Amino acid sequence: MSLDDRASAATESARRSLDRIDVPEPAALVARDRRRRRARALAAGGLVVLLGTTVGAVLLRRSPETARVSADAGGPAGSVTAEQFSLRAVSGVIPSPCSEVTGSEPAGDNLFPDRTGKRCYMLAPPSLTAEIVEMAAVTSEADPGHWAVLLILSEEGRRDFEDFVRAHAGQQAAVVVDGRVVTAPMIEEGVDSRMIPVHDDFTEAEARDVASTITGLPPDEIRDAADPPSGPTHPDPEAARALRVCTDHAADVHPAAVVTSADAFTAGMTVALLAEAGAPTDPWDGLDMYHFVAWCSYDLPDSATTGTTMTDCGGGPYVVGGSGDAALLADEDGLSAPLPDEILGPTCIQFPGP
Amino acid sequence: MSPGRALVETQPSHTEAAFGESFDGFFRREYASVVGLATVLAGSRTLGEEIAQEAFLAAHRSWERIGSYDKPGAWVRRVVANHAASATRMRVREARALLRLAARRGPVAPLPEIEADEFWQAVRALPRRQAQCVALHYLEDRSTAEIASLLGITETTVRVHLHDGRVALARHLGESETS
Secondary structure, X not given: OEHHHHHHHHHHHHHHHHOOOOOOOHHHHHHHHHHHHHHHHHHHHHHHHHHHOOOOOOOEOOOXXXXXXXXXXXXXXXXXXXXXXXXXXXXXXXXXXXXXXXXXXXXXXXXXXXOOOOOEEEEOOOOEEHHHEEXXXXXXXXXXXXXXXXXXXXXXXHHHHHHHHHHHOOOEEEEEEOOEEEEOOEEOOOOOOOEEEEEEEEOHHHXXXXXXXXXXOOHHHOEEOOOOOOOOOOOOHHHHHHXXXXXXXXXXXXXXXXXXXXXXXXXXXXXXXXXXOOOOOOOOOXXXXXXXXXXXXXXXXXXXXXXXXXXHHOOOOEEEEOOHHHHHHHOOOOOOOOOOOOOOXXXXXXXXXX | OOOOOOOOOOOOOOOOOOOOOOHHHHHHHHHHHHHHHHHHHHOOHHHHHHHHHHHXXXXXXXXXXXXXXXXXXXXXXXXXXXXXXXXXXXXXXXXXXXXXXXXXXXXXXXXXXXXXXXXXXXXXXXXXXXXXXXXXXXXXXXXXXXXXXXXXOOHHHHHHHHHHHHHHHHXXXXXXXXX
């Protein structure tokens, strides 16, 4: 058989096999792409916040007079009601139980007990609801032993929140969770709205319950921002070290994101980390081409370091944040794929060597 | 040797989009064929579909320009050919595929006619440009001029790559280079 006959047979067979390919709905593909790009941009935003400041750069500052907790969390809810989570302007605070005001509890449309039930807040109608929240995580990094809930806002949520902050700067706001005021901070203007820590001296369980109510996820599926990803191993000591370095720093990239490590493939090859913002119930669900909001490379071969983006990162282990795809689009010679403006460029973070 | 020789009767759709064609129509018409090219070069349908979808989405984001002024079919194939034949990108995609497997989500059904076929495996073992030229030449039945324009290289270079690629393939497969 000649090469051309061989090629002809292979081509025929290959083309026939393509009949088995289902063509996805373009509209669905585009919509999914938009969601992913938004999540990725958001995650990259989180990166900037964390590098620039500490997690404790508090937007909603703990109000001194808010009190202890009654930690009954609502069950997972498909859609979170305004009763379960809302941000409202505070019109007044009555230093006695709401039941004394109305004769019954729950108190009604605009009266909400605090977590002890000893104080009663008069609140404006909900300004913001759980719709603004893309995901939630818990953390005690800023103040060990004291837990906060980190709310990662969606893009639209961020705009809504900024509007709320502008409209109510200097006033007191109440965070209502499950019909109770969990914290009533003063609203400060000029704060970053990408990641909102809600502090109120929570225990871990309380923080998880609050995050659970807001997101509708079970409390044990709420991610701890400081959790190191589960320990990856590799028989090759160099690869194992690369994995450790990468995973140790994964939380720095996006603490609230689901971060997990792939197994190393072979020594010296790319170690990929997945940091997906959103869908924390199943980090794998829908995992596809645009889910690498962060990836960690170690010991890239020369061919990979000659590209524009990679060179800037220098040698050694580093994390490319923002967008693996942006890095990919930029790293190869001769590729004319446009790098869309709205894709955030990769950010290189140099880690110290061993 | 005649690199431009057409080998098969059934032709894939090479018609370029009409001016201002909708992305949907373009996508539906070209998808399977582009996945085929990506799979031939990348070696797995999972990766092939991923690379193809990524290229289509990139085209969609700039559709106003690509759909009107460029040849979108050629544009998408160039992106696919470059992505699918890039070792660096492939590693990242391997990572993604691996993560998908870890999720125990059923991988898409393989295309053994491409993934396990000795001929296409030999094509993938060729240097990047040779593999691209050979895949476009055989699978897509493209002329050297088309391949040159699609990959942004000269026609002479395409001829050299095709020649070298065919010599290497013949040696690898133990076939005579000419019929």
